[in-house]
Amino acid sequence: MTAKNKKRAMRIATILGLAYLLPNLLGFLVFTAGPVIFSFGASLTNWNIMNSPPLEFVGFRNYQQVGQSSQFWTFFINTVYFMAFSPVGIVGSLVVALLLDSRLRGMTLFRTLLYLPSFTAGVAIMIMWKGLYNPDHGLINACLRGVFDLFSLPFQGPGWLQSTQNLMGLHPEKIAFAVKDIGLGAREALVFMGFWAGLGGGNMLLYLAALTNMPDELIEAASLDGAGPWAVFRHVKWPQLAPTTFFIVIMSVIGGFQGGVDSAQVMTGGGPAGTTTTLAYHIFRKSFVEYQFGYASAVAWVLFAIVFAFSGLLWKFGNKETNY
Amino acid sequence: MKGSIAKGAFVYTALVGLAIMSLVPFFWMLFTSLKPLSEVESGSFLPKDWRPGNFQEVFAQIRFGRYYLNSIFVASWVTYLTCLTSALAAYSFTRLEWKSRDFLFRVYLATMMIPGVVTQIPGFAIIVNLGMPDTYAALIVPSAFTAFGVFLLRQVMLGVPKALDEAARIDGANSWQILWEIVLPLSRSGIITLAIFSFMGNYGSLIGPLIMLKSDGLRTLPVGLTFFDSKYGSQTNLLMAASVMSIIPRLILFIVGQKHLVKGIQLGAVKG
Numbered sequence: 312m313t314a315k316n317k318k319r320a321m322r323i324a325t326i327l328g329l330a331y332l333l334p335n336l337l338g339f340l341v342f343t344a345g346p347v348i349f350s351f352g353a354s355l356t357n358w359n360i361m362n363s364p365p366l367e368f369v370g371f372r373n374y375q376q377v378g379q380s381s382q383f384w385t386f387f388i389n390t391v392y393f394m395a396f397s398p399v400g401i402v403g404s405l406v407v408a409l410l411l412d413s414r415l416r417g418m419t420l421f422r423t424l425l426y427l428p429s430f431t432a433g434v435a436i437m438i439m440w441k442g443l444y445n446p447d448h449g450l451i452n453a454c455l456r457g458v459f460d461l462f463s464l465p466f467q468g469p470g471w472l473q474s475t476q477n478l479m480g481l482h483p484e485k486i487a488f489a490v491k492d493i494g495l496g497a498r499e500a501l502v503f504m505g506f507w508a509g510l511g512g513g514n515m516l517l518y519l520a521a522l523t524n525m526p527d528e529l530i531e532a533a534s535l536d537g538a539g540p541w542a543v544f545r546h547v548k549w550p551q552l553a554p555t556t557f558f559i560v561i562m563s564v565i566g567g568f569q570g571g572v573d574s575a576q577v578m579t580g581g582g583p584a585g586t587t588t589t590l591a592y593h594i595f596r597k598s599f600v601e602y603q604f605g606y607a608s609a610v611a612w613v614l615f616a617i618v619f620a621f622s623g624l625l626w627k628f629g630n631k632e633t634n635y
Numbered sequence: 636m637k638g639s640i641a642k643g644a645f646v647y648t649a650l651v652g653l654a655i656m657s658l659v660p661f662f663w664m665l666f667t668s669l670k671p672l673s674e675v676e677s678g679s680f681l682p683k684d685w686r687p688g689n690f691q692e693v694f695a696q697i698r699f700g701r702y703y704l705n706s707i708f709v710a711s712w713v714t715y716l717t718c719l720t721s722a723l724a725a726y727s728f729t730r731l732e733w734k735s736r737d738f739l740f741r742v743y744l745a746t747m748m749i750p751g752v753v754t755q756i757p758g759f760a761i762i763v764n765l766g767m768p769d770t771y772a773a774l775i776v777p778s779a780f781t782a783f784g785v786f787l788l789r790q791v792m793l794g795v796p797k798a799l800d801e802a803a804r805i806d807g808a809n810s811w812q813i814l815w816e817i818v819l820p821l822s823r824s825g826i827i828t829l830a831i832f833s834f835m836g837n838y839g840s841l842i843g844p845l846i847m848l849k850s851d852g853l854r855t856l857p858v859g860l861t862f863f864d865s866k867y868g869s870q871t872n873l874l875m876a877a878s879v880m881s882i883i884p885r886l887i888l889f890i891v892g893q894k895h896l897v898k899g900i901q902l903g904a905v906k907g
């Protein structure tokens with residue numbers, strides 16, 4: 312084949328390749344790639360469709376405002392507060408996976424039952440939890456009351472979704488702690504709902520797959536050497552699970568920073584006193600309740616930068632851990 | 636063997652406990668949906684006076700049937716378009732050799748990291764400028780081109796042996812025939828997985844439709860339920876009846892597609 316023919320064949324191949332890609336690529340450019348650039352541009356303007364001031368280029372003023380806004384930092388802390396519980400959720404899903412990996416009879420049935428909450432998750436389930444958390448006639452306080460009555464203790468149920476109390480005693484409006492703020496409030500309500508939904512969900516399935524694919528010889532050899540179940544887990548299974556754990560942690564960090572929109576919209580409206588407003592929900596409200604498109608875009612980019620920085624750091628340090 | 640009996644007892648006890656915790660909320664929801672409102676406050680778990688009529692009452696109060704159809708209509712279209720465009724793109728990324736193919740794929744992958752909130756406002760502005768706000772198209776079109784779908788199906792197609800298409804090529808098949816007659820049938824299970832994910836994701840999506848819609852007649856179930864909740868939130872029994880009905884399609888899909896789902900979640904996690 313001559314060089315000219317080769318070049319021509321290459322060009323035809325590229326046209327063909329692009330033709331197959333085209334339907335997806337067009338949509339990708341219009342609804343993903345384009346908007347990303349557009350959004351950055353918007354973040355440099357005073358774009359507001361409600362009281363429509365003349366559209367102006369304002370440079371990095373929005374970003375400055377984000378940094379100075381105490382609201383932003385409160386919502387940042389809310390977001391981090393929710394994320395702080397995700398290690399507990401990850402450990403929980405690992406424990407469930409270890410239980411299901413026991414290779415006893417009936418494990419498929421249990422896997423199915425435990426996967427159900429995560430598969431049905433959505434607005435309907437959030438409305439269900441709103442009912443469960445109702446302080447007066449919800450199931451949760453009814454159960455707690457039953458336990459207290461059993462020991463003839465006076466019962467003052469947690470306010471759940473209506474309460475600003477939390478386990479760390481964070482003050483709802485300013486960055487401060489107080490003993491009277493310690494308790495079970497809206498934040499914990501959302502966290503516990505997350506545990507319930509996530510325990511048998513995707514993370515558990517990932518761990519389970521990794522455990523199932525682990526060569527039996529390794530575990531048998533360790534057991535023959537006299538290692539107990541904990542030693543087998545600590546020195547054989549856990550190191551082998553490192554890549555799975557790494558993946559789950561990265562995805563939890565990326566998802567955690569962007570989370571909390573649906574539950575805030577359906578269950579709390581971001582309250583009480585803004586305690587369940589995460590950054591993503593803050594952006595949603597700035598955009599589609601207050602219509603401050605320019606400012607909201609800037610917050611979105613700050614969030615993007617945070618996600619990027621955190622996952623970059625994890626990648627750098629976590630990957631080293633993974634490949635011993 | 637004593638140790639293994641103890642271990643078995645421990646595993647079963649723990650799992651039964653967890654299963655009860657997973658299922659009790661569902662039963663509470665179901666039983667609450669069958670109670671008269673006066674009994675909801677009394678706090679007994681089972682209804683004394685069974686009211687299956689609550690389910691009909693939901694249809695009387697909101698256009699629940701309409702929301703149902705809207706959700707299924709929108710989710711079906713998104714699923715169909717996602718599977719089609721993703722399959723074509725994945726075929727191009729795995730089977731055809733062309734310039735800057737791998738570079739472009741990396742761009743796709745990179746955009747999967749961008750938070751959805753970044754593209755929310757421009758997405759809305761584009762739909763408005765295309766003259767499509769408050770239409771079905773506003774719900775379908777922006778969701779039909781996911782990088783995730785391309786990523787997942789690429790992963791699947793990499794597992795289909797290339798020797799098969801070479802054999803077909805020698806027999807005179809062109810790339811279009813190879814795609815439809817060899818690669819796609821062999822990627823069936825991956826496509827079913829993507830279809831389930833994409834249907835579920837769209838069936839449940841709240842914020843997108845909330846942003847795009849104004850008319851009651853176009854509302855999907857999540858939007859309709861949220862609306863019902865905020866307007867008539869005190870009717871806990873009816874809310875639960877509506878919630879029960881809206882998870883039924885999910886339950887059906889769950890029972891039918893469980894095998895594919897488990898596989899798909901594991902496939903999606905394989906690093907590209």
